[in-house]
Amino acid sequence: MDKKVEWDDFAVKVSEYVGVESSDIKVDTNLYSDLGMDSLGLFSLGMYLTKTYKVTVPLSAVATIETVGDIYNIMNDHMKDV
16 A cells, blocks of 8 residues: 655645745745745755655656645655655
8 A cells, every 4th residue: 555645744844844824835936936935945844844754756757846846746746756
């Protein structure tokens, strides 16, 4: 059985990292325009989340990330690889 990251927990982790309320984190929340992140911030968030959930995500997947939902989906896609 594959593991899966639960959305509510994931949204809380993202909100704690970026310093916003978890209720403000939606699937379509844009990391750049809504949360003011840059590529280094995205990389740091990704490192935090992969360490938190003990999942490995290939760097090639990072280029496709624009929203919180993108990160969530990529992480769940790679949970089975843990």
